Amino acid sequence: MARTSALTSLFGRSPFKPMQKHIGVAASCAAEVPALFEALSTGDHAKVVAVKDRIYELEQEADDIKNELRAHLPKSLLLPVDRRDLLEVLDMQDSIADTAQDIAGLLFERPMEIPENLKDPLLALSRRCVDACDQAVKIIGELDELVETGFRGRESDRVSEMVAELNKIETDTDEMGTELVRRLFAQEDQMKPVSVMFWYQLIQWIGDLADYAEKVGNRLRLLLAR
Amino acid sequence: MELIAQYGTVFIVIAVIFGLYMTWGIGANDVANVMGTSVGSGAITVTTAIIIAGIFEFAGAAIAGGHVTATIRKGIIDPTPIVNNPEILVFGMLAALLAAAVWLMIASMRGWPVSTTHSIVGAVVGFAMAGIGIDAVKWGKIGQIMASWVVSPLLGGTIAFLLMISIRRLILNTDNPFQSAKRWGPVYVFLVGFIMSLVTLFKGLKHLNLELSGPMSFLVATIIGLAIAAIGWAMINRVQIDETANKDYHFASVEKVFVPMMIFTACGMAFAHGSNDVANGVGPLAAVYGLVQSGGEVAQKSEMPIWILMLGGFGIVVGLATFGYRVMRTIGTKITELTPTRGFCATMAAAATVVLASRTGMPVSTTHIAVGAVMGVGLARGIGALDLRVIGGIVVSWVVTLPIGGILAALFFFTLKGIFT
Numbered sequence: 216m217a218r219t220s221a222l223t224s225l226f227g228r229s230p231f232k233p234m235q236k237h238i239g240v241a242a243s244c245a246a247e248v249p250a251l252f253e254a255l256s257t258g259d260h261a262k263v264v265a266v267k268d269r270i271y272e273l274e275q276e277a278d279d280i281k282n283e284l285r286a287h288l289p290k291s292l293l294l295p296v297d298r299r300d301l302l303e304v305l306d307m308q309d310s311i312a313d314t315a316q317d318i319a320g321l322l323f324e325r326p327m328e329i330p331e332n333l334k335d336p337l338l339a340l341s342r343r344c345v346d347a348c349d350q351a352v353k354i355i356g357e358l359d360e361l362v363e364t365g366f367r368g369r370e371s372d373r374v375s376e377m378v379a380e381l382n383k384i385e386t387d388t389d390e391m392g393t394e395l396v397r398r399l400f401a402q403e404d405q406m407k408p409v410s411v412m413f414w415y416q417l418i419q420w421i422g423d424l425a426d427y428a429e430k431v432g433n434r435l436r437l438l439l440a441r
Numbered sequence: 442m443e444l445i446a447q448y449g450t451v452f453i454v455i456a457v458i459f460g461l462y463m464t465w466g467i468g469a470n471d472v473a474n475v476m477g478t479s480v481g482s483g484a485i486t487v488t489t490a491i492i493i494a495g496i497f498e499f500a501g502a503a504i505a506g507g508h509v510t511a512t513i514r515k516g517i518i519d520p521t522p523i524v525n526n527p528e529i530l531v532f533g534m535l536a537a538l539l540a541a542a543v544w545l546m547i548a549s550m551r552g553w554p555v556s557t558t559h560s561i562v563g564a565v566v567g568f569a570m571a572g573i574g575i576d577a578v579k580w581g582k583i584g585q586i587m588a589s590w591v592v593s594p595l596l597g598g599t600i601a602f603l604l605m606i607s608i609r610r611l612i613l614n615t616d617n618p619f620q621s622a623k624r625w626g627p628v629y630v631f632l633v634g635f636i637m638s639l640v641t642l643f644k645g646l647k648h649l650n651l652e653l654s655g656p657m658s659f660l661v662a663t664i665i666g667l668a669i670a671a672i673g674w675a676m677i678n679r680v681q682i683d684e685t686a687n688k689d690y691h692f693a694s695v696e697k698v699f700v701p702m703m704i705f706t707a708c709g710m711a712f713a714h715g716s717n718d719v720a721n722g723v724g725p726l727a728a729v730y731g732l733v734q735s736g737g738e739v740a741q742k743s744e745m746p747i748w749i750l751m752l753g754g755f756g757i758v759v760g761l762a763t764f765g766y767r768v769m770r771t772i773g774t775k776i777t778e779l780t781p782t783r784g785f786c787a788t789m790a791a792a793a794t795v796v797l798a799s800r801t802g803m804p805v806s807t808t809h810i811a812v813g814a815v816m817g818v819g820l821a822r823g824i825g826a827l828d829l830r831v832i833g834g835i836v837v838s839w840v841v842t843l844p845i846g847g848i849l850a851a852l853f854f855f856t857l858k859g860i861f862t
Contacts, residue, residue, distance in 0.1 A: 220470070220768070221554030221808050221831055222477045223775040225815055229825025291830045295822035363692050363780065365605070365822040368614035370691075 468760020481776025501715025513724025567847020
């Protein structure tokens with residue numbers, strides 16, 4: 216007879232599953248970035264295009280999840296965490312996907328050639344950044360457990376440790392990025408100035424993947440400290 | 442007087458029909474809410490829920506339903522102005538029953554969070570004001586009842602909150618949550634059995650000719666609690682740790698320990714609901730029966746016959762079997778946020794609150810208490826998202842139900858009066 220009842224209408228849509236889905240998709244955007252540089256270093260333009268298309272598709276998917284999630288997060292919901300903090304975590308997650316898209320877009324629009332001595336460090340940097348994103352996925356995956364334990368106690372300590380690990384990975388990427396930039400500037404006279412500018416930009420963007428992943432972790436830690 | 446002598450049997454038959462209609466409606470809608478937290482947490486299937494509800498609603502009504510019935514029957518109105526026209530009270534109770542049942546049906550078809558209890562209280566008050574006079578309503582008692590409507594969800598919420606905190610302390614936030622769950626599980630099951638039976642037994646079984654002293658009640662409740670805990674312990678012991686599920690969700694195995702435990706809270710909840718809501722539904726029926734039996738003695742002292750409570754239990758089961766299972770299925774699919782640990786807290790808190798209230802004769806709203814209990818778990822940061830708009834809905838349903846139940850009852854009252862006189 217009844218379609219809804221007081222009890223069913225009491226339960227809103229939990230934002231945590233979509234949050235986890237979203238970071239999963241955002242991280243898979245980032246996970247494509249190393250493939251982009253592999254394809255570029257072998258000069259396989261078709262592959263670059265294919266990878267770029269995949270990234271764009273995934274970014275779109277992440278956007279859809281984000282918008283859907285935001286639309287179902289009215290202020291009348293009682294959440295176990297601060298709504299604004301949660302939305303900030305979401306924004307950071309989304310920035311990972313956006314950044315991957317920026318990288319793919321630039322490599323697609325402007326045919327670039329990787330200077331030989333940058334090839335390996337670039338790949339290494341992008342892979343380490345993917346590690347950072349994967350760590351963020353794991354952290355967000357702990358949200359279920361956090362809700363179960365009320366964002367306190369051992370589980371919250373565990374998550375704090377995971378965030379500390381993420382911070383370490385991000386520090387790695389910082390150092391790798393600085394080293395790369397150093398190498399780039401060392402040979403700037405042999406390169407076209409515009410290329411130098413763009414490579415500098417790209418190195419920053421790759422590093423941003425890890426930066427945003429780290430911010431996801433740090434913002435999440437704010438949820439614990441309430 | 443002559444009217445009652447003349448139409449006595451007819452009145453009883455009508456009262457039985459209305460009473461069945463009312464309890465059928467409760468079974469069709471309300472029970473689904475009551476079992477919702479258990480079904481939604483995935484602890485029990487819809488079929489199990491129906492079997493449990495069938496047995497324990499019945500038991501709750503028959504064993505512990507007397508106090509609330511008495512309140513509805515003679516606690517709300519003062520019939521002294523109509524001692525010479527007892528048929529007025531008969532019409533009034535019939536009208537109140539029909540009004541509450543009709544309003545409940547309309548409301549639940551619309552999905553409004555209306556309470557059975559509020560409808561019946563509103564209807565009885567409405568009849569009394571229209572049929573006897575404003576002074577016939579025991580406003581002090583009404584004030585108490587309305588206060589209990591505010592207090593009881595808060596109490597349910599507080600208990601649920603504390604239970605959730607205790608489960609976190611003792612089980613979730615330990616080195617080995619699974620082992621802790623197995624250790625403490627039977628204690629929680631004991632609490633369910635102990636509290637439910639203690640509240641019920643505590644000088645509360647007069648109508649079954651079984652009266653226990655305070656210490657005796659304690660003793661018996663402890664024995665019952667231990668017996669139930671032993672069954673729970675046996676069931677919990679069979680639960681194995683699930684490594685693969687644990688990888689995905691660390692507390693998956695802990696939740697599995699709470700699944701058999703939830704069966705007990707579900708039983709407790711059905712029992713509590715039977716003692717409160719079924720008793721509500723059959724209160725007016727009991728009043729009519731008493732009036733006819735005593736030949737129009739308004740100030741009846743007779744005890745509540747057990748068959749009336751059993752009839753209420755029967756109506757509930759029929760309602761469940763015809764409609765309730767469908768409602769329950771929908772609710773079960775919508776409340777997936779409630780894991781067994783959280784479902785356990787909410788259900789146990791609600792059951793304890795309801796049975797406590799019905800023991801004191803306060804007709805409370807089981808649904809609203811369940812909402813309060815879930816809210817308590819939510820305030821312990823235990824639920825993904827709770828939509829607070831439902832509180833507004835509940836407040837509106839309050840404001841609307843009392844006058845509408847009253848107006849409908851007044852309407853039916855004059856109709857019935859017109860037909861028979």
